[in-house]
């Protein structure tokens with residue numbers, strides 16, 4: 001399972017990358033705004049900065065919602081760097097654009113996916129990644145993990161090559177559950193990734209080992 005970090009914060013991307021377990025980055029317009037990245041030029045430069053830190057795929061989201069606009073923006077984003085994946089919303093015009101990009105060999109991430117039917121359409125259109133959002137489903141009292149299981153199962157039955165990129169991850173158990181469900185990728189903020197490291201028995205055990213080692217010195 002691949003690990004992507006879901007942020008536009010360069011320090012956090014570097015920190016995750018330094019762990020040696022990072023396979024890519026996802027961003028969205030809200031995450032760019034959170035970092036204060038404004039204006040077309042700055043936004044494009046920021047994507048290149050991210051690509052220069054990590055080796056894997058970097059999702060950059062289009063803002064247009066019409067086919068021509070999505071294609072225009074997506075082609076400009078893809079031309080920025082070979083690691084860029086064009087992130088396209090799950091809407092009618094988005095599906096048409098994903099098919100267009102797929103025919104041209106441009107990688108895509110179909111975002112804002114909340115149902116198995118949407119995931120089938122994304123795969124049929126040839127999306128490289130499909131992004132079901134866990135946290136936002138949980139927020140409305142819907143079992144998000146059932147969705148991950150359904151998509152993984154459907155893609156496996158029909159041999160779809162689209163990778164299931166579990167998004168909107170809020171805590172470490174989301175990551176573990178997605179791994180169990182067979183998601184190809186999880187994308188999450190730095191904190192849930194670092195939380196995977198933690199166990200009180202690890203801390204207690206290490207403290208004792210170090211104390212005992214001191215006695216023998």
Ligand code: E4P
Nearest residue numbers: 006026027028135136167168
């Ligand atoms: C995924 O690509 C999205 O950027 C992200 O995971 C959304 O997460 P949120 O629901 O915490 O905003």
